[in-house]
Amino acid sequence: MLIKKVSLAFLAAAISSPCNGFSASNKPKQTSRTSIFANSGLDTDPILPSFSTKEEYTSYLQNAGRLPEGFAVGTASGTFVSVEAPALGPLPIKATVIHLTEGPSDSWGAVFTGNRFPGCPVKVGRSRLSEGHPVQALVINNKVSNVCPGGDGVAAAESVCEAVATKLNLPKGATSVIPSSTGVIGWRLPAKELAEDVVPLAIEALQKDSAYAAAEAIMTTDRYPKLRSKTLSDGVRIVGVAKGAGMIEPNMATMLGYIMTDATIEKSKLQDMLTEACNRSFNSISVDGDESTSDTVVAIASNLKPLSSEDELKNALCEICEGLSADLVRNGEGTGHVIRVNISNFPGSEYDARRMGRHLVNSPLVKCAISGNDPNTGRIAGAIGSFMGKFFPEKSVDNMSLTLGGRTIFNNGKFVLEGDAVEKELSAHMSDAQLGEHDDFPKHQKFVEIGIDFGGSGSNVVVIGSDLTQEYVVVNADYRS
Numbered sequence: 001m002l003i004k005k006v007s008l009a010f011l012a013a014a015i016s017s018p019c020n021g022f023s024a025s026n027k028p029k030q031t032s033r034t035s036i037f038a039n040s041g042l043d044t045d046p047i048l049p050s051f052s053t054k055e056e057y058t059s060y061l062q063n064a065g066r067l068p069e070g071f072a073v074g075t076a077s078g079t080f081v082s083v084e085a086p087a088l089g090p091l092p093i094k095a096t097v098i099h100l101t102e103g104p105s106d107s108w109g110a111v112f113t114g115n116r117f118p119g120c121p122v123k124v125g126r127s128r129l130s131e132g133h134p135v136q137a138l139v140i141n142n143k144v145s146n147v148c149p150g151g152d153g154v155a156a157a158e159s160v161c162e163a164v165a166t167k168l169n170l171p172k173g174a175t176s177v178i179p180s181s182t183g184v185i186g187w188r189l190p191a192k193e194l195a196e197d198v199v200p201l202a203i204e205a206l207q208k209d210s211a212y213a214a215a216e217a218i219m220t221t222d223r224y225p226k227l228r229s230k231t232l233s234d235g236v237r238i239v240g241v242a243k244g245a246g247m248i249e250p251n252m253a254t255m256l257g258y259i260m261t262d263a264t265i266e267k268s269k270l271q272d273m274l275t276e277a278c279n280r281s282f283n284s285i286s287v288d289g290d291e292s293t294s295d296t297v298v299a300i301a302s303n304l305k306p307l308s309s310e311d312e313l314k315n316a317l318c319e320i321c322e323g324l325s326a327d328l329v330r331n332g333e334g335t336g337h338v339i340r341v342n343i344s345n346f347p348g349s350e351y352d353a354r355r356m357g358r359h360l361v362n363s364p365l366v367k368c369a370i371s372g373n374d375p376n377t378g379r380i381a382g383a384i385g386s387f388m389g390k391f392f393p394e395k396s397v398d399n400m401s402l403t404l405g406g407r408t409i410f411n412n413g414k415f416v417l418e419g420d421a422v423e424k425e426l427s428a429h430m431s432d433a434q435l436g437e438h439d440d441f442p443k444h445q446k447f448v449e450i451g452i453d454f455g456g457s458g459s460n461v462v463v464i465g466s467d468l469t470q471e472y473v474v475v476n477a478d479y480r481s
Contacts, residue, residue, distance in 0.1 A: 042063075042064065042066070042229075042231055043064055043229045043230050043231050044060075044061070044064045044227065044228045044229050044230075044323065046319055046323065047445050048060075048323075048327075048442065048445050049445075050443060050444045050445070051441055051442065051443060052443070053441070054224070054440050054441040056441075057224065057441035057442065058441075061212055061215065061225060061227045062210060062212045064227065064228075064229045065210040065211045065212040065215070065227050065229065065239065066209065066210060066211075066229070066237070066239070067208055067209065067210060067211050067237075067239060067260065068236075068237040068238065068239060068260050068261050068262035068302060068304075069237070069262040069302060069304045069305060070100055070101055070102045070262055070302030070303075070304045071098065071099070071100060071101065071208065071211075071260050071262075071302060072098075072099045072101050072206040072207060072208045073096070073097070073098055073099075073206065073207065073210070073211055073213055073214045074096070074097045074099070074202040074203055074204070074205035074206035074207065074213070075094060075095065075096045075097075075202050075205060075213045075214060075216070075217035076094070076095055076198050076199070076200075076201030076202035076204075076205055077092060077093070077094050077198065077201075077217075078092075078093055078094075078095070078193055078194070078197045078198035078201070079091060079092055079093065079193070080093050080143075080144075080190035080193045081190075082144075082184075082187050082188075082190075083150070083187070083188050084150070084186065084187050084188065085187075091143060092143065093141060093142065093143040093144065093190060093193070093194070093198065094141065094142050094143070094198070094217045094218070095139065095140070095141050095194055095198040095199050095201075095202045095217075096138075096139070096140040096141075096202060096213075096214045096217045096218055097137060097138070097139050097140075097164060097199065097202045097203055097206065098137065098138040098139075098140075098214065098258060098260070099136070099137050099168060099203075099206055100135070100136045100137065100300070100302055101208065102302060102304065103136065103171075104134035104135060104136040104170070104171065104172050104176050105134055105135055105136070105300060105301060105302060105303060106132075106134045106267050107264075107265050107266065107267050107270055107300065107301035107303055108134075108135045108267065108270065108298065108299065108300040108301065109129075109267065109270045109271030109272075109273075109274040109275070109298070109299050109300075110125055110126075110129050110178070110271075110274070110296065110297065110298045110299070111274060111275060111278045111282075111295075111296075111297045112125060112126055112295060112296055113295035113296070115295075117147065117148055118147070119145050119146050119147040119153075119181060120146045120147070120149070120153030120154045120156065120157045120181075120189070121146055121157045121179040121180050121181045121296070122295075122296060123154055124154060124157050124158060124161070124178075124179055125178050125179065125180070125296060125298075128175065128178055131175075133172070133175045133176060134172055134176055135176050135177070135178055135300060136168075136170050136171075136172060136176040136177070137164050137165070137168060137170060137176065137177045137178075138177070138178045138179075138180065138258060138298060138300075139160055139161060139164045139177055139178070139179050139180070139199060139202075140179075140180040140181070140182075140214075140217075140218050140256060140258075141160070141180075141181050141182075141183075141189070141194055141198075142181075142182050142183050142217070142218060142219065142220050142243075143182075143183040143184065143220070144181060144183045144184055144187045144188070144189050144190060145181050145182050145183045145184060145185050145187075146181040146187075146188075146189040147181075147185040147186065148185070148186060149186065149187060149188040149189065150188055151188045153188070153189060156188065156189040156191035157179045157181070157189065157191075158174060158179075159191045159195055160179055160189070160191055160194050160195050160199060161174040161175075161177035161178075161179050162174040162177075162195070163194070163195035163196070163199050163200070164177045164199055164203070165177055167199065167200055167203045168203060178298060180256050180296045180298075182218070182220055182243065182256055183220055211227060211229075211239045211241050211260070212225065212227060214241050214258070215227040215241035215242075215243075218241065218243040218256055219243050220243065221333055222243050222244070222331055223331055223438070223439065223440050223441075224331060224439075224440050224441050224442065225241070225243075226241065226242045226243065226324050226327040226328065226331065227239070227240070227241050228240050228319070228320045228323040228324050228327075229320070230316040230319060230320060232263075232307075232308075232309070232312050232313065232316060233308070233309070233312065234305070234306070234307065234308040234309070234312075235305060236261065236262060236263040236305050236307055236308075236313065237261065237262055237305075238259065238260070238261040238263070238313070238316050238317065238320060239259070239260050239261075239320075240257060240258065240259040240260070240320040240321070240323075240324055241257070241258055241324075242255055242256065242257040242258075242297075242324040242325075242327070242328060243255060243256050243257075243328075244256070244328040244331075255282065255295055255297075255328055256295070256296050256297075257282070257296070257297040257298070257321070257324060258297075258298050258300075259274070259297070259298070259299040259300070259317065259320060259321075260299075260300060260301075260302075261299070261300075261301050261302070261313070261317075262301070262302045262303075262304045262305045263301050263303070263305060263307040263313055264301070264303045264304070264305060264306055264307050265301050265303070265307055265310070265313065269310065270299055270301060273299070273313070273314045273317050274297065274299045274317065276314075276318075277314075277317045277318045277320075277321040277322075278297055278321060280318060280321070280322070281318070281321035281322040281324070281325040282295075282297065282321060282324075282325045282328075283354065284325070284354050284357070284358075284461065284462065284463050284464065285325045285326070285328060285329050285463070285464045285465065297321075299317065325464070326338070326445075326464055327442070329464050329465065329466050330435065330442050330445075330466075331442070332466045332472075333471070333472050334437050334468075334469040334470070334471030334472030334473070334474070335435060335437065335466040335467065335469070335472075336371050336434055336435055336436075336437050336466075336467050336469045336471075337370050337371065337430060337433050337434055337435065337448050337466065337467040338433065338435070338446075338447050338448070338464060338465075338466055339361050339366075339370060339447065339448045339450060339464065339465045339466060339467065340447035340448070340449055340450070340462060340463075340464050341357045341360055341361060341450045341451075341452065341462065341463045341464075341465070342449070342450070342451045342452070342462050343356065343357055343452045343454075343459070343460065343461050343462070343463065344451070344452065344453040344454065344458075344460050345453055345454040345455055345456050345457055345458040345459075345460065346452075346454055346458045346459040346460070346461070347392065347395040347396075347454055347456070347458045348392060348395070348458065348459060349459055350459045350460075350461050352391070352392075352459075353458075353459040353460075353461040354461050354463055355387070355391070356384065356387045356388070356391075357461060357462075357463025357465075358463055358465070359383060359386070359387040360380065360383045360384060360387070360450070360452075360463075360465075361463060361464070361465020361466070362465065363379065363383040364468060365379040365382075365383070366379045366380055366383055367465075367466070367467045367468035368467070368468055370430055370448055370467040371467035371468055371469050373427050373430040373431045373434065374427065374430075375404060375409075375423060375426030375427050375429075375430065377402070377404060377409045377410065377415060377417065377426070378415075380402060380404070380409075380450060381402065381410055381415075384397075384400075384402075384452065385397070397413075397454065398412070398413060399412075399454065399455030399456065400452065400453065400454050400455065401451075401452075401453045401455070402450070402451065402452055402453075403449070403450070403451035403453075404426050404429065404448075404449070404450055404451075405425070405426055405429030405430075405448070405449055406429075406449060406451075407422070407425065407426065407429075409426070429448065429449070430448050432446060433446040433447055433448045437469050437471040438471065447464075448467075
């Protein structure tokens, strides 16, 4: 039976499963660096440790990036001149190829953007999914997103797939290749340069050791690569990489994610697991409220190892997606603080609770206050009240309470703020969670913690967002060059 394409705009939220969404713990584990680099480095921690240098972070991911059985990854760089902006001269472009070395697999699933102007690679991927084609390779390029280009973008994407299939001698041809593109919207894909120059080099560079090269090559404005891994009790391995820094707002974000496992799993079950995992992770984050045209998450299984527990794989997939999505926000363009909103007893569905959480973290006033370590708590209450007034005017907020950094700041319809000591405590909480806007590695995993409890009973979700800094404006004012 064919699996229909899944748009994250219509994912069901109220699903009972072991996948419970982001952890709302206020105390990230700060593992000793000595123990990190002395151990085997087989898997990433669910909460990454602190790092003091870029080299430590890179080594940590490289040690944890071992590929599952049946996968190979290759990357290469090249140049092109944009037809739309030739004055910019030769521009860099990278291609990444993920190859299933033991043959095509029917066990794959995907989730795509809900944007009504999807990129041409998204159109191709949706077609592959709906038609039930087996997959043996993925090809990803950065710099150009191939969205609504002047030429035939679908044909351009297909020509790159054909180049991959020919070079790898794939038995199912180009239909067993999934394309993805990220970068400038509106530009034509430099298909000739990719197909004839960059992709062949990427295939020549294929190796079966680590996924780290792919995590690095798919970046655009990302400041550092994102990779998560997990080994199950039966030896099954799952590894995921993702990119994304701006236009981060479901459904899904300007983000690409690729999850590889050597588990033996049915196609329909893997699709269901991926759908739920994305709903509870990538659909619960926001950096700037802009929904991308290119979002793609693909999970694919080589079926080379027997799976003893589907629940364990499901939990691992959730852990990978939750970790990657939090990494995306922490690495957001110009991010200085990561905001974690823990919503309890929302008087509606989980879907609507996430909408409210994203409304809060997307508020420019809230973002700017947090950027400046200013505990302007009225902005938080104002954003919540605005959402409830627009969308749930009949629901009571009389029993709502708010916390910031674990301290109650609002209860029974009134603020609870007494004196300078509280002001300093709240500001210090924000300052402690601050990141460097130009950091090329994540120094810590701390959050600005906001708690919203409506009292009674209802939906419980966690939403992650970021502040708004001058660096975000600088990056996006200069993006194409």
